Amino acid sequence: MTSIGFIGLGVMGAPMAANLVTAGFDVIGYNRSSGKVRQLVERGGRAAATVAEAVRGVDIVVTMLPDSPDVEAVVLGDGGVLANAAPGTLLIDASTIRPEVSRTIADAARARGLRALDAPVSGGEAGAIEGTLSVMVGGDAADFAAAQPVLNAVGSTVVHVGPAGAGQTVKAANQLIVAGNIELLAEALVFLSAHGVDLESAVEVLGGGLAGSTVIQRKAPGMLNRRFAPGFRVDLHHKDLGIVLDAARAAGVAVPLASHVADLVTSLRAQGGGPLDHSALLLQVERLSGRTNELDEEGEGA
Structure with a gap:
């Protein structure tokens, strides 16, 4: 079973993570407010107490966070994704952030032996609940192909639009x-x-x-x-x-x-x-x- 560390269980992230559980993925969720994590566990997911715990040893990491500084802190910061995920891990950032930040993250991930995609979504809360989001993906074509089973579980329109930053x-x-x-x-x-x-x-x-x-x-x-x-x-x-x-x-x-x-x-x-x-x-x-x-x-x- 493919394991996914999912970070950010807000209005969009919570239903996306739940849909991944429904699709048969092993989802380990982390959120700053623990109530959201408990809701994911009730849906069949697992809980993590820290970002490091959520991403350590998983196959894929998905982040769904409010803004560029949040993504930079979670991905690049001490105790973050790149410091704890294993080489070869695929990072899918579904947040909406500045394109240049996505390019910086892609470069930093590559330097540590990880792969990164920027994959922001559209469709609102209803689309997240229904699993019908539109997903626009930037990054390497081979990494996009590897991510498609995950992206297809949350979206009905999933398109690779170009290199890192293009999705944003x-x-x-x-x-x-x-x-x-x-x-x-x-x-x-x-x-x-x-x-x-x-x-x-x-x-x-x-x-x-x-x-x-x-x-x-x-x-x-x-x-x-x-x-x-x-x-x-x-x-x-x-x-x-x-x-x-x-x-x-x-x-x-x-x-x-x-x-x-x-x-x-x-x-x-x-x-x-x-x-x-x-x-x-x-x-x-x-x-x-x-x-x-x-x-x-x-x-x-x-």
Whole structure:
């Protein structure tokens, strides 16, 4: 049985690790909060008390962490993955981080005799639970082939997109498109509401035409019901759009709409919306339109 050390059992990591257990892998989980580890054990996984314990002697390590500094600390730091995993171990980083950090990690792994892939995912919490994530993978083609049984257990669209860092670059583009779609959906809903249109009927017909998208399918119901419990937090999308803008600047590429949406996300976050789902951009559009709705303590429209 292939053994997997899984580090990071958050909103995305926990269901991904559970799906790996269901697929027949021996999964050893580590998370800073032990409750998440206990939940994995209840699903048939095993518990590790430290990163070192999770990765020592396993075949594959999967990391799913919030940001670049977290991945650097867990992978490169003392007591981390590279210091404890055996030569030949395959590291799959499913986090969304800066492409240059993924390249640094790949170089450091190679220097220690390990293999590394950057394999960020898209599909949100629902996709993680369903095992239907889209996985964009950067790294060596042979390492990608070795990782496919693991990646196929968590995703339905798994594609090798190029060398180290390429997966993160594609994920940045994904986050730009998603943020733009959510913002336009929010603007459309406020526009329709101002004209007294039945929103559920409007969303139904829009979803069946050229305007239809996974964003409408996944996000419109929560927006209509004013439920903004996080499937993907504004804080994280703010971080991701920063990656987009930095990478675009480095390449000399103009991304005017990305800059505008990033400003709106930054503003929403500054007003206390960071812990909410990114579909809470609806609230920002309402404020800008003078149709303000206050938030209750649960992060839902009052």
